[in-house]
Structures are given as structure tokens and as C-alpha cells.
Amino acid sequence: MGHQDNEKVVTRFAPSPTGLPHLGTAMYALLNYLYAHQNNGKVLMRSENTDPVRSKPEYEKAIIEGLAWLGIKADKFYRQTDRLEIYKKYITKMIADGTAYISLDTNEKGETRDVVRFKNPNKVITFHDSSRGDISVDTTDLKDFIIARDINSPLYHLTVVVDDHETGVTHIIRGEDGLANTPRQILIQEAIGAKRPIYAHYPFILLPNHIKMGKRNGAKSIQEYQQLGYLPEAIVNFTILLAWHPKDDRELFTIPDLLKEFELERIGKSGAILDEKKLNWLNREYIKKLSKEEIEKNILARLPKKMQNVKLVPLIFERISKWGDVNEMVMAGELDFFLKVPVVDKQKLIYKKTPPEKIKNNLELTIKALGNLAENNFTTEDVKNTLMLIANNLESRGELLHPVRYALSGRDQSPDPFIIASILGKDETITRLQKAI
RNA sequence: GGCCCUAUCGUCUAGUGGUUAGGACAGCAGGUUUUCAAUCUGUUAACCCGGGUUCGAUCCCCGGUAGGGUCACCA
Numbered sequence: 001m002g003h004q005d006n007e008k009v010v011t012r013f014a015p016s017p018t019g020l021p022h023l024g025t026a027m028y029a030l031l032n033y034l035y036a037h038q039n040n041g042k043v044l045m046r047s048e049n050t051d052p053v054r055s056k057p058e059y060e061k062a063i064i065e066g067l068a069w070l071g072i073k074a075d076k077f078y079r080q081t082d083r084l085e086i087y088k089k090y091i092t093k094m095i096a097d098g099t100a101y102i103s104l105d106t107n108e109k110g111e112t113r114d115v116v117r118f119k120n121p122n123k124v125i126t127f128h129d130s131s132r133g134d135i136s137v138d139t140t141d142l143k144d145f146i147i148a149r150d151i152n153s154p155l156y157h158l159t160v161v162v163d164d165h166e167t168g169v170t171h172i173i174r175g176e177d178g179l180a181n182t183p184r185q186i187l188i189q190e191a192i193g194a195k196r197p198i199y200a201h202y203p204f205i206l207l208p209n210h211i212k213m214g215k216r217n218g219a220k221s222i223q224e225y226q227q228l229g230y231l232p233e234a235i236v237n238f239t240i241l242l243a244w245h246p247k248d249d250r251e252l253f254t255i256p257d258l259l260k261e262f263e264l265e266r267i268g269k270s271g272a273i274l275d276e277k278k279l280n281w282l283n284r285e286y287i288k289k290l291s292k293e294e295i296e297k298n299i300l301a302r303l304p305k306k307m308q309n310v311k312l313v314p315l316i317f318e319r320i321s322k323w324g325d326v327n328e329m330v331m332a333g334e335l336d337f338f339l340k341v342p343v344v345d346k347q348k349l350i351y352k353k354t355p356p357e358k359i360k361n362n363l364e365l366t367i368k369a370l371g372n373l374a375e376n377n378f379t380t381e382d383v384k385n386t387l388m389l390i391a392n393n394l395e396s397r398g399e400l401l402h403p404v405r406y407a408l409s410g411r412d413q414s415p416d417p418f419i420i421a422s423i424l425g426k427d428e429t430i431t432r433l434q435k436a437i
Numbered sequence: 438g439g440c441c442c443u444a445u446c447g448u449c450u451a452g453u454g455g456u457u458a459g460g461a462c463a464g465c466a467g468g469u470u471u472u473c474a475a476u477c478u479g480u481u482a483a484c485c486c487g488g489g490u491u492c493g494a495u496c497c498c499c500g501g502u503a504g505g506g507u508c509a510c511c512a
Contacts, residue, residue, distance in 0.1 A: 018512075048512055050512075051511055053511090054512085055512090105510075108509095108510085113510080115510055132442070132443090136441095137441065142440095142508075145509095146510055153510080155509085155510070155511085155512090156509095157512095159512090175506095177505095177506055179507080180441055180442080180506055180507035181506095183440095183441090208448090238449095241461095245451070247451075247452090248451080251450095251460085251461060251462095268449095268450080269442080270442090270505090272448085273449080274449090275447095275448045275462070275463080277463055278449065278461080278462045281462055281463090318475045318476090319473085319475075320474095388470070391471085396471080401470085401472090402471045411472090411473090412472065413473040413474090414474095415474075416470095416473090
């Protein structure tokens with residue numbers, strides 16, 4: 001795999017700060033970060049902020065912070081508006097060389113102005129993409145395209161080529177929209193005498209409705225994923241799998257793993273539709289690896305003050321795939337039993353066709369048995385052993401377990417009665433059972 | 438529309454000129470001491486279409502179809 005040349009690897013990711021970073025931004029940064037670091041090279045971040053209307057400093061900040069949260073940091077940072085003199089130097093030189101010329105044009109507003117056009121040599125460009133092979137394009141229909149509004153206002157294709165050349169970029173790893181732009185950028189490279197970098201294009205991430213992930217079409221920002229309580233490891237793992245797979249069946253990869261396993265040439269060719277169910281599964285895999293303390297801390301942090309009790313943690317943990325699910329459990333009232341004595345509907349106490357008298361009797365037996373347990377012997381295990389002793393002698397265990405569970409939780413669907421009882425404690429448990437009879 | 442890219446289960450994908458086309462998520466079924474959850478086991482499901490090359494094509498070639506990208510004084 002690695003880069004064979006003696007030349008040091010330099011990659012770059014160049015987002016334009018016109019919105020919050022999303023998974024596509026993460027992909028861009030991640031792939032460049034991985035390849036550079038695999039080859040003992042450097043990864044540059046370039047803020048392509050030459051559009052004064054749409055570019056915002058706060059977006060630049062959000063991109064840097066979002067990526068940092070994922071564990072991705074550039075070795076060097078550039079901002080295009082700081083480099084205007086450099087572009088001007090190249091434009092001037094190109095005009096002097098005759099590879100560009102000033103042309104009088106009329107814009108949309110009807111104003112007549114001088115723009116700088118590239119003198120197209122009209123030839124066939126063949127370039128190599130690391131996963132797609134050789135691609136040939138006749139550049140004749142590109143015409144003499146505009147590379148600057150005027151000598152002081154360079155446009156995208158010119159700045160990209162100049163920056164990549166000036167900063168020594170050896171590998172351009174970017175989204176597949178770059179594929180169609182590559183021929184004209186090569187034309188500019190040749191005009192300024194820049195070395196051609198190695199190209200690798202990765203496919204877009206598509207939203208479930210098959211449209212390209214973008215800033216204003218429903219794509220979640222990295223910050224949103226963070227707020228929803230996803231782990232950065234899960235986001236990274238999910239993202240990389242949308243563009244790359246190993247040769248075997250493994251699916252769990254952290255950045256350190258990827259530094260060993262990732263292969264640029266194995267980047268996929270077709271766009272992947274993101275499926276959050278898989279993300280949720282991945283996230284659960286990662287939260288399962290966390291220590292007990294970390295799990296407690298994260299769950300308690302999402303609970304209302306009155307519910308911040310470690311006894312609730314195990315019950316919650318097995319029901320969530322991301323921390324934000326804790327908030328949903330609270331909102332759905334699934335933890336209400338902890339604060340409020342449930343209102344019991346006697347009908348719902350009945351298990352299948354068990355006679356009411358028998359249910360009543362079972363509850364009384366339960367109260368009596370639990371009453372014999374010591375306050376400090378009221379763990380989930382203790383309660384379970386006590387209740388099962390009775391339940392096992394009944395026609396069906398449900399005729400005791402169901403009413404107990406319902407009496408304690410007030411819900412048709414809830415965690416099992418043993419854990420609820422241990423959370424409530426002896427007194428409260430017995431009080432609720434008596435109240436239900 | 439021109440040019441370019443792409444096409445394997447619902448989704449992410451592995452894979453090979455001869456395979457029972459493999460895995461994961463989701464789904465479904467069952468076990469797991471009552472329901473939910475968790476967990477375990479099992480299971481449904483795919484090579485876009487048409488030609489060609491070949492003894493044989495999912496795989497190679499051509500065409501079609503579909504999807505995406507790009508053709509800005511945006512990036």
C-alpha cells in the first residue's frame with residue numbers, strides 16, 4: 001500500500017466554511033488524515049473562504065471543533081483569504097506567459113468588465129484515479145474558462161491548483177465531484193508548471209432519499225450527532241465504512257486500527273446511503289466497551305435531578321444505543337415509576353385468565369415474603385430469589401410476576417419486577433403492593 | 438443536452454472466468470425463568486437488462502437502462 005516515492009506525503013482537506021460540518025466533511029478529513037499519517041506525512045487543512053457572501057468564521061470554527069471531537073486534527077492550517085497575493089502573482093505570470101488573458105465580458109447584471117480567462121490548449125487529458133483507473137477527457141468543450149474575476153479576485157480552480165502546488169500537496173483525496181473538475185485543474189497545473197499529484201476520489205454519502213448529503217438538505221451536523229450522545233468512535237467507524245471495507249468481514253475500526261488497515265486503493269466507487277440503524281448498532285458496540293464509571297457518568301448526566309440515582313443505570317443501559325436515548329426514555333415516561341406511585345387499574349393486574357382472588361392472594365404472599373427480607377438484603381438477586389420461590393409453585397409464574405411488575409411500575413411493559421423492587425427499596429415496594437390490592 | 442463516474446440481499450458490502458455468491462445492520466422465527474429491553478440460536482433476501490467473447494460468465498467487452506457528478510464572474 002504505502003507511498004513509494006522518496007517525496008514526503010502531503011494531503012489536504014479543503015472545506016469551504018459555508019455551513020456546519022456533516023458526515024461528508026468527516027469523510028473528507030478522515031481519509032486525508034489517515035493516508036497522511038499512514039505514510040509518515042502531513043495533512044493540511046485549507047479553509048476555502050474566498051466566497052465573501054457565504055463564508056463565515058463561525059463555520060470554520062465549527063468544522064475544526066467537530067473534526068477535533070472525532071479525533072482528526074490537521075498538521076497545518078491555511079486560509080485562502082490570507083493568500084490573495086500569491087494568487088495574484090500566478091495570475092500575473094500566466095498572463096505574461098500567455099497561458100491566460102484578459103477578456104472583456106458582460107456579466108449577469110449587464111456590467112461590462114475585464115475577467116481573466118485561461119487559454120485552453122484544447123487537448124485530451126488522461127489522469128489516473130487510485131480506485132477507478134485511467135480517465136480520459138477532451139477538454140475542448142471547457143472553452144477558455146474564467147479563472148479570476150479580475151487580477152485580484154481568483155476563482156476556485158485557480159486557487160486550488162496554486163495552493164496545492166505551493167503547499168506541496170502530493171495526494172488529492174476528495175469527493176467524486178472533483179472527478180469532473182480534475183481535467184481543467186490539470187490544465188492549469190501544466191500552465192504554471194506544477195507537478196501533477198496523485199488523485200483518489202471517494203463516492204458521496206447519500207441521504208436515505210438518495211440525494212447527496214449537503215448542508216441544507218436534512219443532513220445532520222457533527223455537532224448534532226454529538227448532542228444526540230453518539231461516541232466519536234462510532235461516527236468515525238460508521239463514516240469510514242461508507243467508503244471503505246477491508247478484504248475480510250471485520251467491521252469495528254477505530255482510528256488507530258485504521259492507521260494499520262486502511263488502504264487508499266480499496267476506496268469504494270459507488271455512493272452509499274447512510275442508514276442510522278447501523279450507526280446505532282455501532283454506537284452500542286462502542287458504549288458497551290466503556291467502563292462502569294463512564295457509563296454511569298453519561299447516563300446520570302442526561303437524567304433529571306430527581307432521577308439521578310445509580311440504581312437506575314443498569315436498567316437504562318440495556319435499553320439505549322446512544323446517550324440521547326436516556327432523554328427519550330424520560331420523555332416517554334418509562335422511568336416515571338421511580339418518582340411517582342402508579343395509578344393502578346385493577347383490570348390490568350390480571351394475568352391472562354387468572355381469577356382476581358388468586359391474583360390478590362399472590363400479591364399478599366409476595367408482601368409477606370418480602371416483608372421478611374432485611375432492608376439491606378433487598379438487591380435484585382434477593383428479590384428475585386424470594387419471588388421465584390413462590391412463583392415456581394404456581395400454575396404459571398406470570399400470575400405472580402405480572403401483577404407485581406404492574407403494581408410497581410403501573411405499565412403493561414416495563415423492566416422486570418425484581419430490578420424495579422430493588423430500585424424502589426423495601427418500604428416503597430411493599431407500600432405499592434398493598435395499595436394495588 | 439454534452440462529457441465523466443457508478444450499478445451484488447431493503448441498507449452497507451466481500452468475492453471469483455467454474456462458489457451452496459460470504460459477512461454486517463435491519464426484518465422474521467424460536468430459546469432465554471411474566472411484558473419491554475438485552476442476549477443467544479436459526480432464518481428470509483441480491484449479482485439492473487440485452488448482446489458478445491468463452492466449454493463456462495455476477496466477474497471480461499459492447500450497447501441499453503437507471504442513478505450520481507460536472508459543464509458559474511460558487512466552492
